[in-house]
Structure formats: C-alpha cells, structure tokens
Amino acid sequence: KAGVTQTPRYLIKTRGQQVTLSCSPISGHRSVSWYQQTPGQGLQFLFEYFSETQRNKGNFPGRFSGRQFSNSRSEMNVSTLELGDSALYLCASSGGQEGGEQYFGPGTRLTVT
Amino acid sequence: KNQVEQSPQSLIILEGKNCTLQCNYTVSPFSNLRWYKQDTGRGPVSLTIMTFSENTKSNGRYTATLDADTKQSSLHITASQLSDSASYICVVSRTGNQFYFGTGTSLTVIP
Numbered sequence: 054k055a056g057v058t059q060t061p062r063y064l065i066k067t068r069g070q071q072v073t074l075s076c077s078p079i080s081g082h083r084s085v086s087w088y089q090q091t092p093g094q095g096l097q098f099l100f101e102y103f104s105e106t107q108r109n110k111g112n113f114p115g116r117f118s119g120r121q122f123s124n125s126r127s128e129m130n131v132s133t134l135e136l137g138d139s140a141l142y143l144c145a146s147s148g149g150q151e152g153g154e155q156y157f158g159p160g161t162r163l164t165v166t
Numbered sequence: 167k168n169q170v171e172q173s174p175q176s177l178i179i180l181e182g183k184n185c186t187l188q189c190n191y192t193v194s195p196f197s198n199l200r201w202y203k204q205d206t207g208r209g210p211v212s213l214t215i216m217t218f219s220e221n222t223k224s225n226g227r228y229t230a231t232l233d234a235d236t237k238q239s240s241l242h243i244t245a246s247q248l249s250d251s252a253s254y255i256c257v258v259s260r261t262g263n264q265f266y267f268g269t270g271t272s273l274t275v276i277p
Contacts, residue, residue: 057209086265095269096210096255109264143209149263155200157209 057158078146085127172268189256
C-alpha cells in the first residue's frame with residue numbers, strides 16, 4: 054500500500070507570493086490533516102478535511118486555506134507569504150474515525166525569502 | 167487551556183542505555199494519547215496509541231505508560247540504538263479528533 058505523498062518536497066518563494074502544496078493520502082483514507090512544523094513551535098495543526106469538507110480548524114490566519122477533492126487528495130494554499138511562513142508542512146491521512154491512526158507524509162519544506 | 171508539555175527538551179545517552187521521556191497534558195475531554203518518532207527531515211511515525219483505559223503499551227523496545235488521573239505519560243526506550251536518535255513527539259487528542267502536540271524531546275544516542 055503506497056504511503057502518503059506530498060509535492061513538491063522543497064519550495065522557495067518570495068514574500069508576498071502565494072503557494073499551493075499537494076497531499077495524496079493513503080488509498081481508502083478520507084481524512085487529510087495539515088500541520089506546520091517550525092523549530093520553535095513544534096507541530097501546529099492547520100486544518101482537517103474529511104470527505105471534501107473542512108471538519109476541524111486550527112488557529113491560523115485566513116491566508117492559510119485548503120480544500121479536498123473527491124478522490125481525497127488535498128491541497129493547501131498560503132497567500133501573501135511572510136518570512137515566518139518558512140516551515141515544514143506535513144500532511145497526515147487517516148480513515149477519519151475517532152482515535153484512528155494518522156500516517157504522515159514526508160513534508161514540504163517551504164522557504165520564504 | 168489545552169496543552170501538552172514534554173520533558174526533557176533534549177537528551178543525550180550512550181548506546182545500550184535506557185531512557186524515559188515525559189509528557190504532561192491538560193487536554194480535555196481526553197480521547198487518546200500517541201507517541202511519534204520523527205527522524206530528521208521526515209514525517210512523524212506512530213509508535214503507540216493509548217486510550218483512557220490503557221495504562222501500558224509496548225512496541226518493541228518502546229514502552230509507553232499513561233496515568234489518566236494525573237494526566238501524565240512516559241515513553242521508555244530500552245537498550246537504545248544509534249537509530250533511536252530522533253525527535254519524540256507526544257500528541258493528545260480531544261473528543262472530536264482535535265489534536266494537541268508537544269514540542270518534542272530530541273534524543274541523541276552516541277556510541
């Protein structure tokens with residue numbers, strides 16, 4: 054069974070630009086969660102999508118948005134990039150049930166200059 | 167406030183030795199607690215998941231304990247190996263699939 058894949062793996066953008074990251078979950082998984090990881094803050098929850106609907110949301114500004122497609126693939130978009138958005142962005146997929154195992158992808162390393 | 171605190175922040179041990187990592191939480195209502203291992207540059211990998219009724223769970227050389235009364239968990243690593251060098255993250259979820267992450271313990275195993 055293929056694992057969670059994320060593209061691209063590395064990205065360099067300039068302040069003010071926007072970026073779209075992609076996540077393909079494990080086949081059959083309907084839930085995709087996105088996280089931001091920085092050295093100082095650790096892992097922080099962005100949002101979770103289940104069956105194309107946002108089910109949970111963390112405390113991030115509206116510049117961070119996401120969506121999920123009918124095949125469960127998910128995209129995350131960050132608009133008007135700031136230097137502080139430089140981070141490792143991880144997505145995790147699960148079956149979506151309470152307490153279910155989450156499987157993480159390798160992450161996308163975003164650098165904003 | 168729902169929080170997860172881990173200690174120590176970093177740890178260096180000799181290969182072959184045991185170590186214990188701590189996790190204290192204030193997340194409520196509690197659903198489950200997970201320990202993840204994250205190698206540098208990779209996504210976290212689950213080690214154990216424990217619900218309210220479980221107080222010990224093992225995965226090879228990794229043993230997690232949970233005291234739901236005191237809201238504490240520990241991860242014990244036995245006979246450490248160089249490959250155990252990683253960040254260990256404690257994650258507590260609330261009812262409704264909301265997750266709260268600790269900032270992790272960075273473990274370095276030296277020969």
